[in-house]
Amino acid sequence: MVIRQPDTTAEAGARERQRRLTKPPGSLGRLEDLAVRLAALQGRARPTADHVHITVFAADHGVTAEGVSAYPAAVTVEMIRNFAAGGAAVSVIARRLAAELEVVDVGTAEDYEPPAGVRCERAARGSGNIRHEPAMDSATRERAEASGRASVTRALTAGADIFVGGEMGIGNTTAATALACALLDLPPAHLAGPGTGLDAAGVTHKVAVVEAALARHGRLRDDPVAALERLGGLEIAALAGAYQACGELGLSVLADGFIASVAALVAVRREPALRDWLLFAHRSGEPGHGGILDALGAEPLLDLGMRLGEGSGAAAAVPLLRLACTLHNEMATFDEAGVSES
Ligand SMILES: Cc1cc2ncn([C@H]3O[C@H](COP(=O)(O)O)[C@@H](O)[C@H]3O)c2cc1C
Ligand SMILES: O=C(O)c1cccnc1
Numbered sequence: 001m002v003i004r005q006p007d008t009t010a011e012a013g014a015r016e017r018q019r020r021l022t023k024p025p026g027s028l029g030r031l032e033d034l035a036v037r038l039a040a041l042q043g044r045a046r047p048t049a050d051h052v053h054i055t056v057f058a059a060d061h062g063v064t065a066e067g068v069s070a071y072p073a074a075v076t077v078e079m080i081r082n083f084a085a086g087g088a089a090v091s092v093i094a095r096r097l098a099a100e101l102e103v104v105d106v107g108t109a110e111d112y113e114p115p116a117g118v119r120c121e122r123a124a125r126g127s128g129n130i131r132h133e134p135a136m137d138s139a140t141r142e143r144a145e146a147s148g149r150a151s152v153t154r155a156l157t158a159g160a161d162i163f164v165g166g167e168m169g170i171g172n173t174t175a176a177t178a179l180a181c182a183l184l185d186l187p188p189a190h191l192a193g194p195g196t197g198l199d200a201a202g203v204t205h206k207v208a209v210v211e212a213a214l215a216r217h218g219r220l221r222d223d224p225v226a227a228l229e230r231l232g233g234l235e236i237a238a239l240a241g242a243y244q245a246c247g248e249l250g251l252s253v254l255a256d257g258f259i260a261s262v263a264a265l266v267a268v269r270r271e272p273a274l275r276d277w278l279l280f281a282h283r284s285g286e287p288g289h290g291g292i293l294d295a296l297g298a299e300p301l302l303d304l305g306m307r308l309g310e311g312s313g314a315a316a317a318v319p320l321l322r323l324a325c326t327l328h329n330e331m332a333t334f335d336e337a338g339v340s341e342s
Pocket of ligand 1: 068069070071075079167168169170171172173174194195196197308309310
């Protein structure tokens with residue numbers, strides 16, 4: 001399927017409406033651009049951000065065997081339970097936003113009883129340890145991407161107007177760093193950071209692990225799919241598949257932090273027209289995020305020092321989208337209010 005084109009008629013209508021609202025042109029800054037952009041993506045002059053669908057994709061990473069995270073791999077499944085129980089940061093924000101929150105296990109390694117509400121769609125039992133082997137084979141990547149696509153279909157069926165993809169997977173900042181270094185041809189020291197909280201020695205070790213992984217897998221700069229299979233993670237593949245489906249089916253994406261942005265980079269490298277469908281919510285505290293945002297030409301909405309993932313940074317920016325839409329839809333025009341234009 002092809003990526004849809006934004007609706008330029010709706011965009012022009014929205015821009016014209018912004019011009020007629022009772023304010024000096026441009027005075028609501030990026031809130032104006034946001035409303036116009038959402039109008040173009042939603043194909044209507046009056047956009048909305050009321051129905052937000054959040055899917056958190058969870059998976060384990062073989063590279064955790066190299067000691068690259070401040071937390072044990074068991075936290076991935078423990079957090080799945082926490083999402084289901086409503087206690088994770090993204091659970092709380094989703095409640096506050098009245099957003100739909102679903103959790104999809106696309107590849108945990110451990111045996112556990114998935115709690116009610118968690119979709120168990122494992123494409124594999126964790127990814128391979130990228131230092132020594134590919135993260136996944138092609139069939140596994142396709143299964144993980146299909147899970148991502150299916151979540152977008154559910155979102156659209158439920159009437160979503162914004163899609164947020166979150167991720168949970170201890171070790172996934174290492175996979176994301178390796179992927180981004182491969183696609184951007186950057187040295188690991190440029191993009192590797194503390195993730196969940198490595199100290200300086202831990203980051204140095206993480207750099208060495210990513211260097212070894214890149215050396216093991218060779219040059220992948222011009223092949224995003226091979227890079228994803230060799231260096232990625234199952235939740236990163238699911239996110240890339242979900243973003244692709246959003247572009248094909250016409251659903252706006254509000255992208256989260258470091259890992260989600262690397263998934264976006266993979267998806268945009270594969271399908272450049274997809275870029276139009278992606279709004280970037282925030283600049284993560286993970287230091288490498290800036291390089292990825294730059295590569296995507298993205299200027300995120302928030303810079304709160306958040307570095308959690310789960311979709312939490314994207315969810316935190318939803319109130320701004322709602323405000324942009326409400327201002328656009330409810331402000332009076334100069335004519336309606338009898339206010340003089342310049
Ligand atoms: C309790 C807890 C909750 C989380 N929620 C998201 N992450 C985040 O941290 C992980 C990536 O960092 P690293 O590569 O350093 O392991 C991912 O699971 C990400 O979603 C969490 C991490 C922890 C510990
Ligand atoms: O920005 C993120 O998404 C992030 C950063 C650190 C750890 N987990 C997620």
